[in-house]
Amino acid sequence: xxxxxxxxxxxxxxxxxxSEDHTAPIVAVNLWYHVGxxxxxxxxxxxxxxxxxMLFQGSENVGSNEHFELIQRAGGTLNGSxxxxxxNYYETVPSHQFALALWLEADRMGRLLPAMTQQKLDTxxxxxxxxxxxxxxxxxxxxxxxxxxxxxxxxxxxxxxxLIGSMEDLTAASLDDVRAFFSTYYTPDNAVLTxxxxxxxxxxxxxxxxxxxxxxxxxxxPPLPDLSLPARFDSPPREVVPDDVRVPRVYITFRSPTYGSxxxxxxxxxxxxxxxxxxxxxxxxxxxxxxxxxEASAFTFDLAKGADLLIVDVTARPGISxxxxxxxxxxxxxxxxxxxxxxxEVERAVALIETEFVSSLQSAxxxxxxxxxFATYLGDPSRINTHVDRFRAVTASxxxxxxxxxxxxxxxxxxxxxxxxxxxxxxxx
Amino acid sequence: MTAAPPRPTPASPRPYRFPAFERRxxxxxxxLVIAPVTxxxxxxxxxxxxxxxxxxxxxxxxxxxxxxxxxVEGAAGLTERAxxxxxxxxxxxDWDTALLNLTVLSERTDEALGLLGEILTGPKFPERxxxxxxxxxxxxxxxxxxxxxxxxxxxxxxxxxxxxxxYSHPEGGSEVSISRISRNDVLEFYEARYAPGRVTLIVVGxxxxxxxxxxxxxxxxxxxxxxxxxxAPAPDTVARQTRAxxxxxxxxxxxxxxxxxxxxxxxxxxDYFAITIMNAVLGGLFSSRINLNLREKHGYTYGANSxxxxxxxxxxxxxxxxxxxxxxxxxxxxxxxEIMRIRTEPVSDDERSLATSxxxxxxxxxxxxxxxxATALANLVIYDYPADFYDQYRPxxxxxxxxxxxxxxxxxxxxSRMQVVVVGEPDAIAGPIERLGxxxxxxxxxxxxxx
Numbered sequence: 001x002x003x004x005x006x007x008x009x010x011x012x013x014x015x016x017x018x019s020e021d022h023t024a025p026i027v028a029v030n031l032w033y034h035v036g037x038x039x040x041x042x043x044x045x046x047x048x049x050x051x052x053x054m055l056f057q058g059s060e061n062v063g064s065n066e067h068f069e070l071i072q073r074a075g076g077t078l079n080g081s082x083x084x085x086x087x088n089y090y091e092t093v094p095s096h097q098f099a100l101a102l103w104l105e106a107d108r109m110g111r112l113l114p115a116m117t118q119q120k121l122d123t124x125x126x127x128x129x130x131x132x133x134x135x136x137x138x139x140x141x142x143x144x145x146x147x148x149x150x151x152x153x154x155x156x157x158x159x160x161x162x163l164i165g166s167m168e169d170l171t172a173a174s175l176d177d178v179r180a181f182f183s184t185y186y187t188p189d190n191a192v193l194t195x196x197x198x199x200x201x202x203x204x205x206x207x208x209x210x211x212x213x214x215x216x217x218x219x220x221x222p223p224l225p226d227l228s229l230p231a232r233f234d235s236p237p238r239e240v241v242p243d244d245v246r247v248p249r250v251y252i253t254f255r256s257p258t259y260g261s262x263x264x265x266x267x268x269x270x271x272x273x274x275x276x277x278x279x280x281x282x283x284x285x286x287x288x289x290x291x292x293x294x295e296a297s298a299f300t301f302d303l304a305k306g307a308d309l310l311i312v313d314v315t316a317r318p319g320i321s322x323x324x325x326x327x328x329x330x331x332x333x334x335x336x337x338x339x340x341x342x343x344x345e346v347e348r349a350v351a352l353i354e355t356e357f358v359s360s361l362q363s364a365x366x367x368x369x370x371x372x373x374f375a376t377y378l379g380d381p382s383r384i385n386t387h388v389d390r391f392r393a394v395t396a397s398x399x400x401x402x403x404x405x406x407x408x409x410x411x412x413x414x415x416x417x418x419x420x421x422x423x424x425x426x427x428x429x
Numbered sequence: 430m431t432a433a434p435p436r437p438t439p440a441s442p443r444p445y446r447f448p449a450f451e452r453r454x455x456x457x458x459x460x461l462v463i464a465p466v467t468x469x470x471x472x473x474x475x476x477x478x479x480x481x482x483x484x485x486x487x488x489x490x491x492x493x494x495x496x497x498x499x500x501v502e503g504a505a506g507l508t509e510r511a512x513x514x515x516x517x518x519x520x521x522x523d524w525d526t527a528l529l530n531l532t533v534l535s536e537r538t539d540e541a542l543g544l545l546g547e548i549l550t551g552p553k554f555p556e557r558x559x560x561x562x563x564x565x566x567x568x569x570x571x572x573x574x575x576x577x578x579x580x581x582x583x584x585x586x587x588x589x590x591x592x593x594x595x596y597s598h599p600e601g602g603s604e605v606s607i608s609r610i611s612r613n614d615v616l617e618f619y620e621a622r623y624a625p626g627r628v629t630l631i632v633v634g635x636x637x638x639x640x641x642x643x644x645x646x647x648x649x650x651x652x653x654x655x656x657x658x659x660x661a662p663a664p665d666t667v668a669r670q671t672r673a674x675x676x677x678x679x680x681x682x683x684x685x686x687x688x689x690x691x692x693x694x695x696x697x698x699x700d701y702f703a704i705t706i707m708n709a710v711l712g713g714l715f716s717s718r719i720n721l722n723l724r725e726k727h728g729y730t731y732g733a734n735s736x737x738x739x740x741x742x743x744x745x746x747x748x749x750x751x752x753x754x755x756x757x758x759x760x761x762x763x764x765x766x767e768i769m770r771i772r773t774e775p776v777s778d779d780e781r782s783l784a785t786s787x788x789x790x791x792x793x794x795x796x797x798x799x800x801x802x803a804t805a806l807a808n809l810v811i812y813d814y815p816a817d818f819y820d821q822y823r824p825x826x827x828x829x830x831x832x833x834x835x836x837x838x839x840x841x842x843x844x845s846r847m848q849v850v851v852v853g854e855p856d857a858i859a860g861p862i863e864r865l866g867x868x869x870x871x872x873x874x875x876x877x878x879x880x
Binding site: 001021023024025026060061064065068069072073074075076077092093094095096097099100103106107110111122123124125126127128129130131133134135137138139140198210211214244245246247277278279287288291294315317318344347348351352354355358359361362363364 | 434
């Protein structure tokens with residue numbers, strides 16, 4: 001299996017990847033901007049994501065909410081998402097509609113600001129505040145994904161602060177911020193465009209040149225500070241959170257090699273040995289054998305700069321205390337450090353990762369997103385064709401070495417959710 | 430700033446057909462549906478077993494789910510063997526059937542089918558594992574009490590259906606019913622409901638039909654057992670007759686999780702297409718009335734939608750949203766305003782064509798992967814669709830008229846009987862909701878006990 005790839009760069013710096021597949025009349029258009037919450041200035045947490053919402057509010061030649069309507073009327077799907085160091089926008093459309101998706105992306109990259117109004121910003125600010133309530137504040141354990149980066153990255157580090165943002169900072173965001181953010185970061189030389197599926201490459205090139213070619217290059221973006229971090233903590237951080245939950249949960253987080261780096265693959269396999277699916281160590285030991293946990297998993301965050309995070313996530317069975325759960329989780333990690341992994345465990349982990357990766361490439365949208373990711377993070381979309389080989393090359397001894405060197409007590413940031421006193425009713429002790 | 434090139438006009442659509450499939454049958458009556466799709470070296474398999482939650486005996490709700498989950502337990506290392514083939518064994522029961530889903534690289538199809546045969550034909554059901562699975566289900570039930578979305582969905586089912594209807598109880602059972610289930614119940618359910626004549630195997634991907642038949646015969650052909658009880662009867666769906674508001678307490682909640690719903694219609698209803706388009710205009714799409722109103726006009730929410738939960742018998746219709754607590758009453762008023770409006774005025778041609786052209790155009794995008802195609806073929810089996818259902822889908826969507834949409838709304842949405850569920854902080858929301866005059870307002874704890 002080999003995904004075909006053709007790349008070129010426009011004079012304004014926009015990097016483009018084309019990947020043909022004519023098995024169905026579908027085209028995916030996918031744009032990654034190399035900006036995320038890490039680029040926010042102090043006092044504006046959550047702005048990168050709020051700005052993503054503004055990109056669906058129209059541009060010079062597109063009305064408010066018309067972007068969604070035009071793509072849906074064309075029979076397409078679309079969305080966008082914001083992450084610590086990138087923001088993506090994507091459409092999958094019937095192939096005869098693919099010029100429309102490109103044109104819409106180009107109109108907002110080139111001509112967003114004429115459509116921006118205070119009223120649109122105010123409404124989207126309310127929508128985003130409700131997104132925060134929905135996904136963080138009113139969800140059991142919902143604060144985990146802002147607490148873990150806050151624990152694992154020091155306060156001055158750009159990955160430390162909340163991606164969804166604080167209510168105060170969202171309130172403070174202004175139209176001036178929108179203008180400044182747009183002209184600094186939403187420029188062709190800070191973006192990667194991928195087109196995957198059933199299109200004619202000559203036509204695609206000419207459309208890309210026509211729609212995106214006239215957009216001016218940016219004036220450069222402020223560099224991020226040095227993001228690299230030691231693997232060990234000076235003093236291993238620990239936070240205990242009483243929450244409106246019915247059973248305790250324990251997260252143990254490690255700084256791990258960045259996504260796609262030489263060390264990443266062994267780290268990712270180690271995470272899978274520990275906690276990918278039901279045959280993993282944590283599940284077998286804590287859920288099946290000892291019956292202390294109801295769920296157990298481990299995964300990497302897949303950050304490509306500074307340090308990635310490897311996160312172990314275990315939820316108690318009713319009646320099991322946070323202390324007992326934490327002791328059992330720590331014992332499993334200690335055992336992994338001592339024993340390493342067997343060949344069979346590595347084989348299981350790699351086989352699962354391979355099926356998942358190959359299977360995801362069936363979808364034009366997923367294929368385009370991965371090509372954009374490899375182009376943005378690693379400067380090379382063709383990494384899509386060697387990614388599985390790199391996992392296959394991981395040996396049990398590399399996994400054992402990673403466990404031994406990177407999972408010790410000085411490498412652990414611990415976050416514990418406890419059942420808030422008063423919510424104990426119904427717990428079978 | 431640069432001048433914009435003009436908005437492009439579409440070229441003509443390129444042809445698309447839902448993948449061709451063929452039906453075969455093993456010597457013991459297991460049915461096969463096979464769709465060879467050569468795109469990537471991947472195969473997805475779905476086993477559909479007529480053993481869904483609607484068949485749970487009264488008082489033993491959750492037995493179908495527990496039996497399905499217990500199938501993969503016990504035989505030594507089954508989970509690990511499957512995972513070394515690169516696949517997760519995902520077995521669950523929904524209302525209509527038990528389903529086993531897996532995806533493997535195509536070179537491992539034979540081994541995967543072999544494992545599937547072991548799972549279906551020789552479960553061990555060890556006592557210890559059954560007790561563990563019961564414990565895990567009880568943990569899910571307990572955690573749901575603090576999870577507003579799942580809690581609101583469960584409470585809507587409880588308040589929309591009469592208490593003796595199977596659909597008024599959770600699909601996976603309650604604390605009481607789960608605690609009562611024994612290993613013997615699981616064995617009896619398996620003996621009665623798992624038999625070759627009640628199993629359809631769907632195989633989609635980079636594989637030839639003849640090879641699949643040979644492999645499946647080797648894996649399952651030796652399984653001999655009576656044909657099992659006849660096809661599942663549809664459960665009762667008795668609705669409450671009058672509108673009421675049910676506030677389920679979540680102390681200090683910053684948002685109210687809303688559901689407005691009623692008993693819907695069975696999947697086989699002849700109005701299926703009109704209802705689908707009507708719902709798309711009302712709340713099925715991002716650009717639908719309810720989402721544009723609550724999210725884009727008022728900023729009350731991150732999202733709002735409506736849906737019909739399609740089952741063999743009449744599943745619920747519901748509008749769902751999570752709104753900030755202090756606008757709960759205003760958001761409910763807007764939801765009812767939209768439901769009234771779609772019942773009184775015909776939708777505009779613009780709205781109708783947005784919904785039909787979306788569902789028509791997005792059709793190929795819904796079936797890009799072997800797993801998506803296998804699930805579509807599973808629905809063909811579960812709902813007894815005609816063989817050309819997917820070929821007819823797009824023309825039937827395009828043919829729906831504004832008059833049919835209006836009639837579907839008038840016949841199938843009855844705001845005077847809808848139940849309103851709000852998971853939130855009663856102190857903040859009960860007063861304003863009462864002043865809306867929707868009907869009697871009652872308050873409950875997080876288990877649904879009246880306060």
